[in-house]
Amino acid sequence: MNKYELTIRERIDAVKNLIRHPITYGCYEIMALTADGGWLCHNCCKENYKTILHSTRVIDRRYLDQWAVIVTGCSVEYDNQINCAHCDREIVEGFEDND
Numbered sequence: 715m716n717k718y719e720l721t722i723r724e725r726i727d728a729v730k731n732l733i734r735h736p737i738t739y740g741c742y743e744i745m746a747l748t749a750d751g752g753w754l755c756h757n758c759c760k761e762n763y764k765t766i767l768h769s770t771r772v773i774d775r776r777y778l779d780q781w782a783v784i785v786t787g788c789s790v791e792y793d794n795q796i797n798c799a800h801c802d803r804e805i806v807e808g809f810e811d812n813d
């Protein structure tokens with residue numbers, strides 16, 4: 715197992731923390747990266763918590779599950795536009811290219 719990967723327990727704890735504290739003190743959103751490479755916003759994590767729990771517990775890397783959370787991250791760390799893979803809401807506003 716890759717030492718940088720979170721355990722299933724840590725992933726589930728990360729999702730719980732995201733739902734409890736979705737916005738940082740700096741007003742940035744916490745979002746969840748899933749096995750299929752998409753990001754989920756905190757609203758979708760909350761609404762689909764049971765699905766996420768199930769998918770995250772039974773994660774199988776051969777199947778790119780859109781509800782299996784790999785890790786959570788803060789939107790401030792990204793400068794490319796990110797939309798929620800489920801509701802399509804813009805989580806991270808991409809920097810405008812004014813050239």
Ligand SMILES: [Zn+2]
Nearest residue numbers: 755758798801
């Ligand atoms: Zn969403």
